[in-house]
Amino acid sequence: MTAQREPSSFRDRSGYIFYEGEKVFRVVGNSYKKEYDQLHSSGLYKHLTENGLLIAHEEVPADLWPAHLASSDVYKLVQVPTLPFVSYSYEWSFQQLKEAALLTVQIQLAALAHGMTLKDASSFNVQFSGGKPLFIDTLSFEEYEEGRPWVAYRQFCTHFLAPLSLISLVSPDLRRLSQLSVEGIPLSLTSRLLPRKTRFSPFFQMHIHLHAKLENKYSGDVQASKKVTRSLSKTRLTAIISHLQSGVNSLQLPVSKTEWSDYYEQFSYSDASIEHKKTLVREWAGEIMPARTWDLGCNTGLFSEVVQAVSGQVVSFDIDYMAIEKFYAALKKKPYTNVLPLVLDLGNPTPAIGWANLERKSFADRGPADLILSLALIHHLCLGNNVPLGHVASLFAKLARHLVIEFVPKSDPQSQRLLVTRADVFDDYHKEGFEAAFGEYFTIRKRELISGTERTLYLMTCKS
Amino acid sequence: MQAFLLYIDPGSGSLILQILAGGALAAGMFVKTYWLRIKSFFKKSDNSSHNTPK
Incomplete structure (x- = not known):
């Protein structure tokens, strides 16, 4: 070797x-x-x-x-x-x-x-x-x-x-x-x-x-x-x-309250919807049995906890500093130690720095993971950050082999919140557009509507 | 004097600061110790006055 x-x-x-x-x-x-x-x-x-x-x-x-x-x-x-x-x-x-x-x-x-x-x-x-x-x-x-x-x-x-x-x-x-x-x-x-x-x-x-x-x-x-x-x-x-x-x-x-660190407390999801989503994540990730999972947009780690039970290591990323602070503090009381929460802005992720840009690696250079969990994230990237669906699919295909991803349609209250102050220029942002964009890189293995919501959860595997 | 052979530059200012900081902290400890002694001396005498029957 x-x-x-x-x-x-x-x-x-x-x-x-x-x-x-x-x-x-x-x-x-x-x-x-x-x-x-x-x-x-x-x-x-x-x-x-x-x-x-x-x-x-x-x-x-x-x-x-x-x-x-x-x-x-x-x-x-x-x-x-x-x-x-x-x-x-x-x-x-x-x-x-x-x-x-x-x-x-x-x-x-x-x-x-x-x-x-x-x-x-x-x-x-x-x-x-x-x-x-x-x-x-x-x-x-x-x-x-x-x-x-x-x-x-x-x-x-x-x-x-x-x-x-x-x-x-x-x-x-x-x-x-x-x-x-x-x-x-x-x-x-x-x-x-x-x-x-x-x-x-x-x-x-x-x-x-x-x-x-x-x-x-x-x-x-x-x-x-x-x-x-x-x-x-x-x-x-x-x-x-x-x-x-x-x-x-x-x-x-x-002590400061940021936008996301109290997300679950005030969010519109019902308990039944959250339970349904948890069950799907647990079952689908369990089929993959990933050694390395990256939970992108993890917030305070509700689903990192679910996925760690069937993963080797979980690295959880979120843009919200206070959410990660809260997440890390909560982990101290948990019986498992295989979850690492980190602060990361996916719209402007950690660059490579140091000599020849090789000393300290960029976010993407530290992959690939076996599984990416992308829950309640896509609308922030596409509607909030203007990133085309195809760009997200192409990045995720580089970052991991398998993907559990939630599609949040425009009609969802959280998407509406993002669109309230801006023009809707996102013509291809719908379920069919999402499936077409991701279908270029991934095979869609499972899809299921999350009960009580208009959101769909997908399990996908990279084509290459 | 022996020269340092180091792979990181410790910075002359940082070395000098440590000499000053070491002195200041030692002086602080000295004052604190004596202050505690003085306090405990008065406390003792306070206690003894309480204990003295009138």
Whole structure:
């Protein structure tokens, strides 16, 4: 089998990730030998993996190494579990981002207690697996030398503290600033955007405002960094990290009601219609038995819950930040852990960013899924966003093999709501037009009218 | 002094800030500890005055 190197795995020269089919391997370079051994001998690896904080790995014996590693500079080869889905901080809800930040801080405190330290604190080092954040970069640890400040402190602030503060105190829309640069949100920009009152808070003053000022003042000053080596005691360093921890912990999202997060509560569906739809989704998805399901327009996850019972992994997307926030909070009380809710605007989905546009993948590049669930979504895309039916069919055919999709006709009250302030220029938006557009890419296997509504549910399979 | 050989740039300003922040937090802890001691001293004397029979 051919090995494929992970395109984002190049910044740190301590090793890299490659794939063989579904299997994921990490090469530990000889340059990282000392740190790798210390990670294990100090007990840090055991502590972090036993507590579910760091991804566990298994060493591959040297006689089983693939041929392409023979001539390279390899100390160890380890196999790591395959992640259900790779997501990015600009797709996370506030609570997800906060948990990822707290995980990073917790790991740094544990590392210090074991004589090690994190050499980076990037949000890309955290992924969601089994319903909670997991640190995935085993090569992020190095020996702690007494007196040294935390080299990843600035990265922690630009990757976690800046977006959390901006989302909490300015607007959730600012999460997308993290998408502009793989380096996170610049502190000078964060400092200018945060409300004036934060200047009177010791926490924001220290970690954002003064930090930004000093960053500007000393940028490029080589002499400055020489002056500061070996002068911060471990007690003081720990105090800074603990200060970050308690500050991040106290950040909250202002309670706001958005359009969709109370959708089910006030929506016109009757209980019987919802039950009918649930039964159909459960039965039809059950026939597919998908390993990977994407629930597009999941809202607070009513149907993600139904489909997870017959799916391996479910990734649920919605444009509504508060709906995803609510969804993620509700998942904490559920017995299953195979659902990952993420914020995504399907009309303008996550782009690929970073070097050569390969470092961080676009939404579509992380597919295909086995099944797409598209319930009460098509009218938003076509009537609300002017996307022709054929465009939606063509995209969905690229994203998944099977499709459970609900067609919402113009006569539906929710479609009427969308059309109330605009001209109806959607001549082909009707059941026949829908079937023709999707029929080009999919075979329609089942169709059924949802009782008590004018909506139709379809099960389709891609032709190619 | 030993130079750092790092693969990410920690930023000189960020390093300097940590020295200042470490100092400020340590000073804060110092003040807090003494403030608690002073408070507990007065509390004790308060308690003792309550306990004294009139």
